Amino acid sequence: xxIATVSILIVVAMSALLLLGIPVAFVSGTxxxxxxxxxxxxxxxxxxxxxxxxxxxxxxxxAVPMFVLMASIMEKSGVAxxxxxxxxxxxxxxxxxxxxxxxxxxVLLGATTGxxxxxxxxxxxxxxxxxxxxxxxxxxAIGTITAGGSLGTMIPPSIILIFYGLTAEVSISxxxxxxxxxxxxxxxxxxxxxxxxxGLNPALGPPLPPEERTMPLMEKVALFKGVLLPMLVAGGVxxxxxxxxxxxxxxxxxxxxxxxIAAWVRNAFSFAMLRSVLVQALRxxxxxxxxxxxxxALIGVYNLMGGITFASNVLAGASQxxxxxLVVMIGVFILLGFFIDWIGILFLTMPIFLPVLTxxxxxxxxxxxxxxxxxxxxxxxxxxxxxxxxLKGAAGDTLELSEIFAAQWPFIGLQILALIIVVIWPxxxxxxxxxxxx
Amino acid sequence: MTWFIKKLAELSAxxxxxxxxxxxxxxVARYGFGxxxxxxxxxxxxxxxxxxxLGGAYCMVEGSxxxxxxxxxxxxxxxRRAVDMLGLACGAIYLSALAFSGWQIAxxxxxxxxxxxxxxPERSGSSWNTPLPAFIKFALFxxxxxxxxxxxxxxxxxxxxxxxxxxxxxxG
Numbered sequence: 001x002x003i004a005t006v007s008i009l010i011v012v013a014m015s016a017l018l019l020l021g022i023p024v025a026f027v028s029g030t031x032x033x034x035x036x037x038x039x040x041x042x043x044x045x046x047x048x049x050x051x052x053x054x055x056x057x058x059x060x061x062x063a064v065p066m067f068v069l070m071a072s073i074m075e076k077s078g079v080a081x082x083x084x085x086x087x088x089x090x091x092x093x094x095x096x097x098x099x100x101x102x103x104x105x106x107v108l109l110g111a112t113t114g115x116x117x118x119x120x121x122x123x124x125x126x127x128x129x130x131x132x133x134x135x136x137x138x139x140x141a142i143g144t145i146t147a148g149g150s151l152g153t154m155i156p157p158s159i160i161l162i163f164y165g166l167t168a169e170v171s172i173s174x175x176x177x178x179x180x181x182x183x184x185x186x187x188x189x190x191x192x193x194x195x196x197x198x199g200l201n202p203a204l205g206p207p208l209p210p211e212e213r214t215m216p217l218m219e220k221v222a223l224f225k226g227v228l229l230p231m232l233v234a235g236g237v238x239x240x241x242x243x244x245x246x247x248x249x250x251x252x253x254x255x256x257x258x259x260x261i262a263a264w265v266r267n268a269f270s271f272a273m274l275r276s277v278l279v280q281a282l283r284x285x286x287x288x289x290x291x292x293x294x295x296x297a298l299i300g301v302y303n304l305m306g307g308i309t310f311a312s313n314v315l316a317g318a319s320q321x322x323x324x325x326l327v328v329m330i331g332v333f334i335l336l337g338f339f340i341d342w343i344g345i346l347f348l349t350m351p352i353f354l355p356v357l358t359x360x361x362x363x364x365x366x367x368x369x370x371x372x373x374x375x376x377x378x379x380x381x382x383x384x385x386x387x388x389x390x391l392k393g394a395a396g397d398t399l400e401l402s403e404i405f406a407a408q409w410p411f412i413g414l415q416i417l418a419l420i421i422v423v424i425w426p427x428x429x430x431x432x433x434x435x436x437x438x
Numbered sequence: 439m440t441w442f443i444k445k446l447a448e449l450s451a452x453x454x455x456x457x458x459x460x461x462x463x464x465x466v467a468r469y470g471f472g473x474x475x476x477x478x479x480x481x482x483x484x485x486x487x488x489x490x491x492l493g494g495a496y497c498m499v500e501g502s503x504x505x506x507x508x509x510x511x512x513x514x515x516x517x518r519r520a521v522d523m524l525g526l527a528c529g530a531i532y533l534s535a536l537a538f539s540g541w542q543i544a545x546x547x548x549x550x551x552x553x554x555x556x557x558x559p560e561r562s563g564s565s566w567n568t569p570l571p572a573f574i575k576f577a578l579f580x581x582x583x584x585x586x587x588x589x590x591x592x593x594x595x596x597x598x599x600x601x602x603x604x605x606x607x608x609x610g
Contacts, residue, residue: 018506019506020525021506023525024503025503025504025529026532029532029533033535036535045535045539046543049575050539056491057483057487057571061490062486250464253457279451285493286493286496287504291504340506383508
């Protein structure tokens with residue numbers, strides 16, 4: 001069998017197994033094992049275990065559980081609720097004000113926690129009831145939470161960019177800076193969208209009732225006291241990474257430590273809480289890393305069979321025009337995003353895309369941001385839209401999944417708009433790392 | 439058995455806590471006293487790897503591994519059971535290959551001896567030069583074997599028609 005046939009068979013087998021509901025962690029691993037055995041016999045298994053052992057031993061990976069710890073500690077100590085309270089009193093008489101506040105809080109949460117699932121669950125529990133109570137348009141409220149909550153990976157620290165940096169072998173701190181402007185731009189699109197829609201039709205997002213706007217200024221300011229320390233911790237972690245004070249893993253660990261101190265100051269720290277956040281980190285790592293193990297093994301076997309070279313050649317030969325190839329890549333990201341998780345997409349496509357990309361002369365840092373933005377779209381699109389599942393999980397019976405999915409389309413449109421801007425204007429993401437690091 | 443695996447994995451999760459403390463100590467020692475440790479990074483690497491590896495079996499026990507259930511949820515119970523068994527079978531194929539070759543590479547890097555008979559495992563090559571790679575390979579074998587055991591147990595339970603396995607998986 002030639003490599004072209006095998007490549008097609010891999011795609012078919014993968015889609016079939018995924019759609020049947022086979023655990024994603026097993027799908028690519030099983031295919032890798034079958035391929036390795038068919039081509040190299042049991043000796044082919046070496047590749048699978050060696051690659052897994054190598055991957056699991058890389059020190060940078062430890063940044064992932066450290067950031068999860070920092071996020072879960074912040075979450076458990078009620079930072080999100082206080083943050084929301086501190087900001088929502090400023091919404092005042094603006095139509096759609098609470099929607100704007102929700103987006104703003106989502107951005108700040110992105111800097112402190114940045115774990116998509118947790119962020120959407122928190123907003124779903126805290127902000128959604130508020131908006132529904134004020135009789136917001138349901139679709140607008142839902143979309144604000146899923147789209148805003150997904151911003152976490154666009155705002156550094158971002159787990160997606162850590163994995164991308166490791167795969168593409170580019171500096172993670174450069175990536176963290178490059179994503180900042182596009183991330184804030186996307187957030188400002190959401191804000192503008194909410195304000196315009198509510199401005200045109202006040203029934204969509206009524207302002208706070210007057211009796212809730214009477215809080216004196218000093219009291220409003222005092223509400224910030226509770227969130228000052230966590231915000232300082234989050235800011236400190238980013239500065240430590242950007243300034244190169246400590247490595248990403250060390251900075252993340254310092255952040256987890258700082259979050260624990262902040263929780264302790266707020267009397268929210270206990271042994272039971274420590275235990276539950278550690279298990280949460282274990283669960284996240286178990287899920288995500290075992291997914292990577294399988295995909296990583298598949299890529300290794302496929303590469304040894306000459307598949308990567310084949311696929312890269314096909315891709316590079318698709319057109320004379322680099323821009324067309326670029327559009328094909330982004331199309332693949334978005335298409336896969338309908339069905340699988342970002343981590344699967346990253347490890348399946350990047351070994352094929354990155355060599356072609358550098359050959360065409362594109363900047364891998366910028367491409368990381370393009371990937372990151374594409375994954376924003378993947379979070380929202382049905383049938384596999386993790387953001388929607390998380391909100392459904394948090395909201396329970398008050399929302400139907402179909403209603404949640406139906407609410408996503410305008411926000412997906414805004415994400416596509418942001419993606420187009422970043423693609424045709426690379427400087428937008430690249431100027432900040434250039435400015436800071438020269 | 440599931441109890442044992444859960445406890446073991448939870449114990450490994452405390453490794454994360456130790457990593458946090460070690461990293462804080464490392465940074466303080468480096469900047470406060472100009473004396474970076476030689477051990478913090480390697481121990482952190484080992485503890486992290488242990489937890490990452492055991493996390494797979496833990497999620498299997500809990501049923502929290504990701505899967506796309508849109509189609510599966512609409513299937514009649516008989517077909518659903520068949521699909522679940524297929525999933526577990528896939529897991530068994532993958533994990534047995536991983537455990538099998540994991541054992542071989544672990545053996546190769548762990549049981550190495552000098553001509554004079556002294557132990558000479560594969561080492562990290564850092565200033566401390568621990569047998570870190572050898573330990574990680576051994577941990578990979580153990581974790582893959584435990585994970586395999588969980589998968590096989592669920593497969594047998596499902597085949598015997600006891601619903602415990604599928605309940606565990608649905609709760610995630």
